[in-house]
Amino acid sequence: MRGHHCARQFAATAMTMALLVSLGIGCGDSNNSTPVPTATPSPTATPTVPLPTPTTTPLPSIAGEENLFGSTAQGSGALTIDPVPQIPTYFSACLGGGDPDCTGGTNIYIGSDPGFKEADTSEATAELFALPDGVTVTLQVISIAPALSLKFDNGTLNTAGQSLELGTTPGIHADLEWQLALPGGTPFGASYPVTLQLKTTSSGFTDSAQFTEIVLPSSGMAPPPDDD
Numbered sequence: 001m002r003g004h005h006c007a008r009q010f011a012a013t014a015m016t017m018a019l020l021v022s023l024g025i026g027c028g029d030s031n032n033s034t035p036v037p038t039a040t041p042s043p044t045a046t047p048t049v050p051l052p053t054p055t056t057t058p059l060p061s062i063a064g065e066e067n068l069f070g071s072t073a074q075g076s077g078a079l080t081i082d083p084v085p086q087i088p089t090y091f092s093a094c095l096g097g098g099d100p101d102c103t104g105g106t107n108i109y110i111g112s113d114p115g116f117k118e119a120d121t122s123e124a125t126a127e128l129f130a131l132p133d134g135v136t137v138t139l140q141v142i143s144i145a146p147a148l149s150l151k152f153d154n155g156t157l158n159t160a161g162q163s164l165e166l167g168t169t170p171g172i173h174a175d176l177e178w179q180l181a182l183p184g185g186t187p188f189g190a191s192y193p194v195t196l197q198l199k200t201t202s203s204g205f206t207d208s209a210q211f212t213e214i215v216l217p218s219s220g221m222a223p224p225p226d227d228d
Contacts, residue, residue: 058220059088066117066173067213069137069198070128071205079137079198079208080128084114087215089180090222102184109182109217112225115175116166135202136168142210145192151177163199178215191216 062084069081089109097105116139124130131137140163141150149158152174157164166174180192192215198208 059086059216059218061220061223062086062088062113063223065114067114068117068119068123068128069208070119070124070130072127072129074129075132076204077129078206079200081198081208081211082119082125082128083211083213085214087111087114087178087213088218088220089178089215090218090220094184097184105184107182107184107186107217109180110222111178111215112175112222115173117174118169118172131169131205133170134168135205136200137166137172138163138199139166139174140197140199142195142197144194145215147180147182148192148194148215149177149179149181150194151179180215180217182217186217188217188219 065084067081067083069079071077072080089111092108092110094102095106095108097103097107118137119125119128119130121130139157141157141160143160144150144158149156152164153176155164166172193212194215195210195212197210200207
């Protein structure tokens with residue numbers, strides 16, 4: 001009888017163990033079938049494309065500078081000048097254009113310096129002497145870029161062969177506007193030359209050598225007006 005009891009007890013124990021194993025496996029299967037939460041990857045940031053940086057540095061200011069002229073000798077000789085070699089002009093207006101680049105129109109650039117001024121004694125050098133009184137000086141255009149005009153109070157120079165009287169000493173100081181008229185969208189960097197000559201009919205003096213000045217549009221802002 002005891003053997004049968006032990007056998008029945010063993011069988012019951014085995015069935016219980018089998019049930020526990022079955023439940024354990026079932027729990028494991030249930031846990032394994034549940035998706036494991038994972039971190040949602042952050043969306044990849046779209047790189048910001050920087051705006052283009054202007055490649056043209058604004059030209060140095062020449063505010064207050066003058067084209068000083070005189071003669072090569074004291075009281076005689078040829079007229080001579082110390083010209084400003086590079087003349088910046090600044091945006092003034094868009095004529096006829098329909099967008100910020102003035103496409104289809106004309107951009108006007110203006111520079112107010114340098115003027116043409118006779119050198120006084122304090123400005124004279126070993127190569128440039130102050131002129132005596134009574135010397136009449138005329139400015140003549142030898143060649144000029146088509147986009148460029150020199151606008152004086154008493155006339156405009158924009159064609160080869162034109163001339164304009166600057167005045168008679170003492171006290172010659174002729175201010176002007178250096179003006180460029182460029183098609184809309186014209187890039188910075190191009191230069192616009194003008195070749196000039198000082199001429200006189202005054203006794204004891206002869207014409208100057210030809211000299212060239214380069215006019216350019218600047219990407220900078222115009223300097224404040226000169227009070228002089």
